[in-house]
Amino acid sequence: MKKLLLIVACGITLLANDIIIKQSKYSVSQTIENIKDIVKSKGMGVFAIINHQGNAGMVGMQIQESKLIIFGNPELGTPLMQENILASLDLPLKVLVYRDSENKVKLAYRNATWLQGIHGFKNNEAVMKIDEGLDKITDKASK
Numbered sequence: 001m002k003k004l005l006l007i008v009a010c011g012i013t014l015l016a017n018d019i020i021i022k023q024s025k026y027s028v029s030q031t032i033e034n035i036k037d038i039v040k041s042k043g044m045g046v047f048a049i050i051n052h053q054g055n056a057g058m059v060g061m062q063i064q065e066s067k068l069i070i071f072g073n074p075e076l077g078t079p080l081m082q083e084n085i086l087a088s089l090d091l092p093l094k095v096l097v098y099r100d101s102e103n104k105v106k107l108a109y110r111n112a113t114w115l116q117g118i119h120g121f122k123n124n125e126a127v128m129k130i131d132e133g134l135d136k137i138t139d140k141a142s143k
């Protein structure tokens with residue numbers, strides 16, 4: 001019984017994080033470039049691309065290939081930050097693109113519904129736009 005409860009608790013914890021993971025048919029670098037191109041074509045800004053593997057290598061450490069792209073639309077994100085300035089810890093949006101232990105390229109991001117639960121946004125329309133946008137961007141970038 002204890003094992004069953006532990007398994008259920010772990011499953012609920014994973015679901016509670018609302019991390020969406022998708023597989024990409026492209027390399028890590030190409031997937032990042034795809035996201036960057038899509039985001040820019042939609043009038044959003046790309047604020048940074050962080051090369052985790054490159055940074056680890058600078059200190060003599062190794063990590064699976066992974067890059068984080070940070071992007072957003074201030075017209076959509078700013079009102080959410082106005083509702084709760086602590087949302088600035090999670091905004092702008094981020095997508096992690098990485099090579100997993102099976103050598104497959106994956107994309108991972110938190111959906112806006114999770115952000116709404118954490119930060120208590122009342123602007124449901126913005127949350128839905130973010131969720132739909134992230135889904136479309138990551139689908140297009142990975143297929």
